Amino acid sequence: MRTNRRQFLKAASAAALLPMPAIAQGAGQKVVVIGGGFAGASAARFIKKGNPQIDVTLVEASPTFTACPFSNLVIGGLRDLRAQQFGYDKIRAAGVTVVIQPATGVDAQAKSITLANGTKLSYDRMVMAPGIDLRWDGLPGYTEQAAEIMPHAWKAGEQTLLLRNQLESMADGGTVVISAPANPFRCPPGPYERASLIAHYLKTKKPKSKVIILDAKDAFSKQRAFQQAWQQLYPDHLEWVSLSKGGKVNSVDASTKTLKTDFSDVKADVANIVPPQRAAAIAQTAGVADRTGWCPIDPVTLESKLVPNIHVVGDAGIMGAMPKSAFSANSQAKVCAAAVTALLAGRTPLEPRLINTCYSVVAPDYGITVAGVYRPKDGVLADVEGAGGVSPLDAPRENRALEAEFADGWFKTITGEVFG
Amino acid sequence: MDATRIIVAAAIVLASANVAHAADAPPGAASCSGCHAASASVQTPVPPLNGRPAADTVSQMAEFKSGARKGTIMDRIAKGFTEDETRAIAAWYEQQK
Numbered sequence: 001m002r003t004n005r006r007q008f009l010k011a012a013s014a015a016a017l018l019p020m021p022a023i024a025q026g027a028g029q030k031v032v033v034i035g036g037g038f039a040g041a042s043a044a045r046f047i048k049k050g051n052p053q054i055d056v057t058l059v060e061a062s063p064t065f066t067a068c069p070f071s072n073l074v075i076g077g078l079r080d081l082r083a084q085q086f087g088y089d090k091i092r093a094a095g096v097t098v099v100i101q102p103a104t105g106v107d108a109q110a111k112s113i114t115l116a117n118g119t120k121l122s123y124d125r126m127v128m129a130p131g132i133d134l135r136w137d138g139l140p141g142y143t144e145q146a147a148e149i150m151p152h153a154w155k156a157g158e159q160t161l162l163l164r165n166q167l168e169s170m171a172d173g174g175t176v177v178i179s180a181p182a183n184p185f186r187c188p189p190g191p192y193e194r195a196s197l198i199a200h201y202l203k204t205k206k207p208k209s210k211v212i213i214l215d216a217k218d219a220f221s222k223q224r225a226f227q228q229a230w231q232q233l234y235p236d237h238l239e240w241v242s243l244s245k246g247g248k249v250n251s252v253d254a255s256t257k258t259l260k261t262d263f264s265d266v267k268a269d270v271a272n273i274v275p276p277q278r279a280a281a282i283a284q285t286a287g288v289a290d291r292t293g294w295c296p297i298d299p300v301t302l303e304s305k306l307v308p309n310i311h312v313v314g315d316a317g318i319m320g321a322m323p324k325s326a327f328s329a330n331s332q333a334k335v336c337a338a339a340v341t342a343l344l345a346g347r348t349p350l351e352p353r354l355i356n357t358c359y360s361v362v363a364p365d366y367g368i369t370v371a372g373v374y375r376p377k378d379g380v381l382a383d384v385e386g387a388g389g390v391s392p393l394d395a396p397r398e399n400r401a402l403e404a405e406f407a408d409g410w411f412k413t414i415t416g417e418v419f420g
Numbered sequence: 421m422d423a424t425r426i427i428v429a430a431a432i433v434l435a436s437a438n439v440a441h442a443a444d445a446p447p448g449a450a451s452c453s454g455c456h457a458a459s460a461s462v463q464t465p466v467p468p469l470n471g472r473p474a475a476d477t478v479s480q481m482a483e484f485k486s487g488a489r490k491g492t493i494m495d496r497i498a499k500g501f502t503e504d505e506t507r508a509i510a511a512w513y514e515q516q517k
Contacts, residue, residue, distance in 0.1 A: 327454050334450035353448035353505065355497060357455060369493050373500025387500030403492050409464030413457040
C-alpha cells in the first residue's frame with residue numbers, strides 16, 4: 001500500500017489531537033463519591049479499578065455500614081446484627097481515599113463539595129449515592145421522636161434492634177402492625193418479607209400473636225408468591241389489609257401506639273411504621289432531585305438530568321423499571337463507574353444492560369425472587385421484555401429451599417464484592 | 421518512518437480512544453458478579469464465571485433461555501439477553517482471572 005503526503009498529515013494530526021498518552025490518562029482527575037452504601041462503595045471501587053490513575057474519594061458519614069438486605073432476619077431473631085456490618089478498610093486498601101464525614105454542601109458550578117468539618121473537595125465528576133431520607137412530614141404524627149416508640153427500621157442499625165427488642169418483649173397474644181407506604185420506596189418487597197419473618201417468629205415463639213400489614217397499596221412486589229407462601233406457612237399469623245380494604249394509614253399516635261385509617265383506629269402492641277421517603281437531603285442540596293423528591297438520570301451514563309458532572313446511583317435515583325434494591329444499586333454503580341472512566345478519558349460510554357435480582361426470605365428454608373433485565377429506552381431504564389419476573393407459583397417446593405440458600409450466597413457475594 | 425505504519429497506528433489509537441476499551445466489560449457483564457462471585461473466597465453455591473470456557477457459558481445460557489435447563493432464576497435472566505450479547509459476556513468472563 002502506498003500513501004501520499006496528505007494522508008500522512010491527516011493521520012499525524014489526528015494522532016496529535018489525542019488528549020494524552022494512554023498511560024497517563026486520568027492522572028490528576030478527581031472523582032468524589034458521596035455515600036458509602038451498596039451504590040456508592042461499589043462506584044468508588046469500580047472507578048478506581050477501571051482507572052487507577054483517577055483520584056477517587058469516598059465520603060461517608062458513618063465509619064461502619066449496616067446493610068439493610070437480610071436485616072429482616074435480624075428482626076425475625078434469625079441473625080445477629082453484626083453479620084450486617086462492614087467497614088471501609090478493604091476499600092481504602094483498593095486505593096480509594098475514604099473520608100468519614102457528612103457531606104453538607106455542593107457547589108455544582110465550582111465542582112466542589114463541602115463536608116461538615118469545613119473541608120472542601122473538588123471534583124471533575126461526582127457520584128451521588130446518598131440513599132434515602134425518611135419524610136418526617138409524610139405521615140401525620142410520625143416524627144423522629146415517634147420513631148423511638150414505633151420504629152421504622154428502614155435504615156438498618158439501632159432501629160433494627162429496637163424493633164427486634166420490642167418483639168422479644170411483647171407478650172404472647174399481642175398484635176404487631178406494619179404500615180407499608182405507597183410507591184416508590186426503598187426495597188419494595190421489604191415490608192412483606194419483614195411481615196413473613198415476624199410471622200415466623202410469632203408462629204414458633206408466640207403462637208397466639210399475629211402480624212397485620214396495613215398497606216397504602218392494592219398491589220405489591222412478588223405479591224402472588226408471598227401470598228402463596230403465607231397461605232402455606234402463616235395462615236393464622238399474618239393478615240394483609242390492602243388500600244381498597246381500608247389499609248392506608250392516615251396518621252399515627254405514638255403515645256397509644258395507634259394507627260388511624262379511614263375506617264378504624266388500630267391499636268398495636270408493636271408498631272412498625274415504614275414512612276414515605278425521598279432522596280437524601282444532600283441530593284436536594286445539590287439540585288439533582290426534582291419535585292418528586294427523587295433524582296432523574298440519563299439511562300446510559302447515570303448522569304443527572306438536572307446538574308452536569310454529577311451522576312446518581314442507587315435508591316436516590318429515578319431508575320425507571322429498576323426497583324430500589326441493593327442489587328440494582330450495585331449494578332447501576334458498575335455501569336456508572338464504566339461511564340465515568342470513559343467520559344473522563346474522552347470516550348463514549350457503551351449502551352448498558354443491567355440486571356436486578358431481589359431475594360426475599362419468607363422462612364429460613366423458603367426463598368422467593370424477582371428478577372429483571374433493563375436497557376435504556378426512551379430516556380429511561382426500561383424492562384427488556386420477555387425477561388425477568390417472579391419465582392413461578394408452580395415451582396417445586398425444593399426451589400423455595402434452593403432460593404433461600406442462594407439468597408445467603410447472594411448476600412455473601414455482593415458484600416464481598418463491595419466491602420470485602 | 422513508513423507512513424502506512426503511522427496511519428495504521430494512529431487509527432488503532434483513535435479507535436480505542438473514541439469507542440470502548442477492549443478491556444471494558446461488554447453490556448450486561450458487570451451485573452453478573454452480584455451473584456457469581458469474582459473472588460474464589462466467597463462461600464456460595466452459585467458457580468463462578470471467571471475463567472469459565474465461553475462455549476460452556478453460552479450453551480448453559482441457551483438452555484436456560486429455551487427452558488431445556490430448569491433454573492431457579494437464571495431462566496428468567498437469560499431471556500433478557502440476545503445470543504450476541506451472551507457470547508460477548510461469556511467471552512469476557514473467560515478472560516477474567
